[in-house]
Amino acid sequence: MFILTIEPIISSVYQSKLDSPEAGALAIFEGRVRNCNDGKVVQSLEYEAYTELATIEGEKIVTRAMEAFEILNAICIHRMGHLNIRDTAVWVGITSRHRHAAFSACQFIIDEVKLHVPIWKKEYYGNGDTGWVNCNCTHAHSGNENQ
């Protein structure tokens, strides 16, 4: 299951969906908004998605994980919109009988999501500038965003 949501991600809500009497292991990864990136003070950030393709690519990744690892279930949730420091941006939860498969699948999903799912992140810095991460393109606060 892969979901894009604008609601805050509550770990316990998704954990309860993973409950299973056969599951001996649960591995969870949460990506959270840090107050600092590349040496710059980050105040908040905004996630934007190309929703149709992001959903398709996200589901493909979760399906590939279910096939490639001995796991029972896999959920990946990505938050959209404006997020503050400490907010959870992405949540991945995996259940399996034995723990190694859960860890491997959890890492696989977050690695693949970061590479292939069309989601972008705009950082808002302490000095008023903004920048699209990975695009080498910080804009000054007063600058023309169309340049």
Add this chain to the structure above:
Amino acid sequence: MFILTIEPIISSVYQSKLDSPEAGALAIFEGRVRNCNDGKVVQSLEYEAYTELATIEGEKIVTRAMEAFEILNAICIHRMGHLNIRDTAVWVGITSRHRHAAFSACQFIIDEVKLHVPIWKKEYYGNGDTGWVNCNCTHAHSGNENQ
């Protein structure tokens, strides 16, 4: 932080202790009671610890993880006493700036805890037998436990 507890482990309680504005990653592992082990139906189980040494060895493992990996915080909680299927037996939570360190430290801690911390697990099977896991020693329900 390494803790032995007889109380149910509530993930959200320990997650909130790991909150930090620098943390970009949170990796969690939960070991849960499965309904099946080695082909036998498990109904419940009991954890027993040599408390003094378990606490010392557990703290050593968490300290080694803090030194060996680029992480911000690490917590490991192990439940004691009688547990039912789906209950959380062990909880490991790690925060870090970047995700790889969190995953590595989380796996390191659970691997080391399983190897070195003096905690034992007695399984109660569907047919009334019991057995100490890893001791090659299932006992029939009616048998003399002193044999």
Add this chain to the structure above:
Amino acid sequence: MINVNVEYFALLKDQRGCSEESVKTEAKTAQDFYQELQLRHKFSLSHNSLRVAINHEYKDWNTALSPNDTVVFISPVAGG
């Protein structure tokens, strides 16, 4: 001359100043089409830094465009 729908996200949306437009083009491939738009709108990223999706599917840059295709140029992603 065919009609193609373009959706913009993130940096490209900021640089174009809109999120969607319909464009008449003689471009034969996705790459030709991007280069045409890059010139017109002064997009800062070359096609080498981007991927292209046509009708919600990642495609090669040399894919031919068909009338009414929905084209999205995908700047470096940063989910997670």
Add this chain to the structure above:
Amino acid sequence: MINVNVEYFALLKDQRGCSEESVKTEAKTAQDFYQELQLRHKFSLSHNSLRVAINHEYKDWNTALSPNDTVVFISPVAGG
């Protein structure tokens, strides 16, 4: 002849039928001491499957015992 405190856990506690006892012994090392107790109480596991802790610290089997040591024989652990 020295006096040593022994604590039992898990399988060894079941096989001994108690969790703690004080034992007078002439055993020089932890290994000698375990073998003495194994014979007396018919413990099923040989010392090769166990580890030994003295005064809440893992020790080698050839560690010498001192009066009033607390000794724990640790059967294969199964935490997690």
